[in-house]
Amino acid sequence: MRLARPALLIVALWGLLLPSLAAAQSAACALPGRDGPTYVRNTYYPGSGTASAAGRTLNLGTLRGGTDAASAPLTPGDLVFIIQMQDGVLNNSNSVAYGNGSTGRGVTDLRDAGHYEFGVVTAVSGSVVTLRDPLRYTYESGPATASAARRSFQVLRVPQHSALTLGGTVRPPAWNGETGGVVVFDVAGTLNLGGATVDASAAGYRGGGSFVGGSLTGQNIQDYAALYTTTTSRGAMKAEGYAGTPTLVRGTAVTGGYTGTPSGLAAGDLGYPGGLTVARGAPGNAGGGGTQHNAGGGGGGNVGTGGTGGWSYGVYRTQAQYDALAANVKAACRTLTSGTTTYYSCQGDGSRDVGGLGGQGLAPDATRLFAGGGGGAGDSNNAADAATTAQGSGGAGGGVIFIRAGGVTGSGTLLANGQAGEPGGRDAGGGGGAGGTVALDIPAGAVSGLNVQVRGGAGGTSGLPLRAGETQGPGAGGGGGAVLLAQGVTVGSADVSGGAAGLNSPAAGLSNSYGSRAGAGGNGQLVYANDTAPLPGLCTPALTVTKTTATPTRFTTSTAATYTITVSNAAGRSEATDVTVQDPALPAGFTFARTQAVTLDGGATRTVVTDPTPGSAAPAWGTFTLPAGASVSVTFDVTLASPAPATYQNAAQASYLDPARTSAAGTATATFDPLGSGAEDVTVFSPPRVPLQKWVRNVTRATPFGTQGGGQPGDILEYCIAFRNDGGYVATNFTLRDTIPANSLALPAAYGTSPAPEGAPLGVRLSAQQVQSGESTPAGTDLTAAADADAASLSASGLTYTTNLAAGAGGSVCFRTQVR
Known part of the structure; x- marks a missing residue:
């Protein structure tokens, strides 16, 4: 785990060393475009038990219903997105060692929290899903125990759109402790934003729920982790985050000014280790609850760390009232300003710095995706002063938006903002939820029409307009989220600011943050580099x-x-x-x-x-x-x-x-x-065609070539056969044969002998010239009479000449005889 920088940064994130791209592609490539160009929502399943790394099976719970979720069950060929929503190891001692062992917040080990991957379904049998490829990570679901943190994972069916044009507002179902808070788009072609808004604001981890607490004013309570014991609790409810779930979370129903509602923990699930779900310690990225008495809730964290909630209860004093106090009382007062006015918080619980701590920020990592941590509740016992107004609960964090597309066009807005904490009147305000995470896995280029927000929610106010006269802890601002962009991608704007600190207004015209702090900003324009989720173009x-x-x-x-x-x-x-x-x-x-x-x-x-x-x-x-x-x-x-x-x-x-x-x-x-x-x-x-013309002349009597000839015994006659391939293709193994006329002897050395030492008789003349009527012996190359390596031979039985005769090639082959 690495601490995030508390400011807006432009950085490059290259992720962890991963296996080969080809192997990673295989695990993430299902059937791109299978679901066509009409928008289909994700289907959500809670994970059950353990799905071990290198294994291929998942055990799932019941498919989630609702208007923001699809009801299509998983079938072979489907693409799924698996994400470990909750995991980690935290120190649960009731001291500043809570969380990461030294600062009262965070965890000592993330384990698999936030890890995710795509998978391809090959079989579904009841609640057991078989995947084509081995899992990269281990996914677990299990209750928090006396020492172990809660673990949960969910599995989304991801429609494989071919192309998609959005419109209106698209929302994921809010995280409910088992599923939701994440929306994933997979578009093989172009995603046209169509002026739409994808809104995962307040869909992440839930804010701590407010409840009727008691009053331990003046007892110097400094708890970081304690049991929820209703009116004797030593602080307000922690929020929910990747490290666990509190007993109560922010609901919608208002009862006596309180909105805390059971978080849905199953029997035996303690929510946080040891069931320590209240007080200021911040588990993981969840904001801590304000400690007794009436301290503000801490802001949730994501990339930016959440702010710390405002101070505990004090009595508002004007300058004149302060001047009238005894010296020993004055010494314990806090001096506050609002514009040019100075006023004081005195007595009560001492205006102590025991507000809920902000959820720990984490450096972005492309192999982990986090929803924003919820804001912690403000400590409260007098919400009935405004019984119909929601008071004290923390804000929910922003969810996760993951877009993988072959291209993005048009204009639109992606929202994963944290929710503001609820106000307090004569009590403390809730902390703001952290901004969520937006990841765009798309080809390089500018998407100037796209605006992204992952802002932290503002801390809840205290005092007016609900009730004046007291200084109570306002809620802290939630931390900013993360915008992860594939290399070379830019967007029109990316707002990752932290949420503002809540303000306390003890009297008309006066306000002060009263110890509450703003959430730290997140990180924007980060390079998303994760080979386990290749671009669609690498899958198609x-x-x-x-x-x-x-x-x-x-x-x-x-x-x-x-x-x-x-x-x-x-x-x-x-x-x-x-x-x-x-x-x-x-x-x-x-x-x-x-x-x-x-x-x-x-x-x-x-x-x-x-x-x-x-x-x-x-x-x-x-x-x-x-x-x-x-x-x-x-x-x-x-x-x-x-x-x-x-x-x-x-x-x-x-x-x-x-x-x-x-x-x-x-x-x-x-x-x-x-x-x-x-x-x-x-x-x-055109096929090869070789017409022949035979000529004869009397050498002894020096006659020219003609078509007829003769002589007396002893005369030497010369025969030349003219040939030419006037077809369109080579005449392969063209063989010309002629017999020796009767009463004639072949002359195997008619053209001399080859040079010494061979001295072979030369009985055939090969000429490139086609002999014509009236001509004499043509110039050419003399070949041996023997049947050897050259192209011709001459014997008593006749002449043989063999060659591959190219189209258009021709010549003459000649030999001599003597009349007997």
Whole structure:
């Protein structure tokens, strides 16, 4: 636990070291957008027993009803928000060691107080809820005992809105000791504030309830913690906070001027350790009650520490009355001023500094969220002077507003202010409740139309207008709350001021704080950095679409081609539902023929089978659900109708239910851009075509090439075969063969021999020139006659020449014979 700074600060809060973002995302990602664009309230359940860290089960109590809460029960796929509302360890000795062991306030150990996390429901069986992922923290519910503090946690169903426009005023149900005080919004897309007010003011921990006390004036009571014993109690009721619940809290019914009402503690639950629910000690962030006699209640705390309540009872004395007192009486008086007037508080209980202490402030921590602590009650025994006026109870703290959204637009107001303490007349005023907490987990940017208030409530007054003549302790101001903003987010304004001290007015025209102190300011514009609650954009499905072909090469004579479209969802994301796989527009001359296969991987399922019909130019397949890390692949054939030579690129896409939709059935689309890939390209070529032309000439008689020739025995004839691939594609393994004419001998060394030392006969000439009529032997490369590594061979049976002949390539291959 760290003490908060007692002023408005602009600081960066980076939180604690946390596990990897991917793991954290998994635990917080359910089904973004599942509940659509119409506002649904949170559902509230009290937690029961213990839900241990690393476990996956929660035991819940009865769903809370009321106009500010939904009645929708939990079902598989729901997102829940779990928060430990009360916990801690405190010293309950009746001394300044109360609370944190040294200052009379706070705790010695927060334990899990304020810890929270999201979870995803996978099963509900009676009161037992099973979560998909292990819990990060331990959550406990149990009564306060002689030594242990009260513990309580609650579980909220958080509607997963796709987009949302607010209007009017949205309120959470007030905290009642089991549930409430917290409102959570989860919007996958844009939250339009719509001029609305989200008001969690006075929805947090409850103020201490006023009751008819006795009068122990002059007995020098200095208790920090004592039992509630009605008229013999040694102080007023402490408030409620994260460390426990008092016997009485502020209610709405006024009985004899008092508004204390039972807090709802179950039998055997002492509220605070040892049942010590009255006097000035401030447990956790709750304000302490004013100690006897008629001291003011302490302010509740959150980030800012609550103020201390005003002094105990004294008798108002004018200057003339003071001057008439004996010297020993004067020595014990307090001198007070109001403007230019000096007056005095004398006698009575001595105007002692025994007002309720303010609830302890805590440095903000993104892994803990606190409602504002309630203000302590003012000590009272004469509220019947104004029997119909609510007097003496402390104010409730502000609640918690948590917004996680893909974006925020419009103007609106978020309120989590503490409630003012009730006034006292001839008795003490109640302390103000502390401001609550607002956390905005949204993308970086300015939300200039958003105004946030987490102010502490003012302390209650004493004296006039209810009754004059006495100086009684006014209530203290509540501490300011916290505004936690994701990095880079700014709002129009953030008011985190502490509540004002209450004033005592013993006579017309006079007022003085009479020992009451204002609450310390909270902290605003803090950086909210908590990977356990990633932005919705990190939870929503992230689909990628790829497309390939098994037939990248086709010819104008081909009749079919094959494609595969694969749609994948990234790991660590929520599932994509209502997924349709589509080829939005097959190329001209291509039409759907048949589906070869639909392959599901990684937990993908096909919820509805819809297949395209043959002949479709935009085939589509439905409908699939893709969990995180899952994929679906569709392989299909198309019919080709004499396509022209070209490279055909082909897009693909997948549509799915848009988590950020603004209408009930809005879809989002993931696409495959063929311009960025060649994997799906189908290139159609004219097939290879190699016409041949054979020429002959008499070398001995030096005749040119012609289509006919002859000679006498002993003459040498040269044959050249001209070739050219005038098709559109390579002629693979093009092989040219020719036989040796009858009555002729092949000349394996007609073109010489290769250089020494090989000296191999060179019997074939390969030329890039296509021989024409009337030409002589073309220039070229001479190849060996043997069937070896080069492309040609010549033997008694004939010529063989093999190559891969590119489109447009050609030449001539020549050999010689001798007429026998």
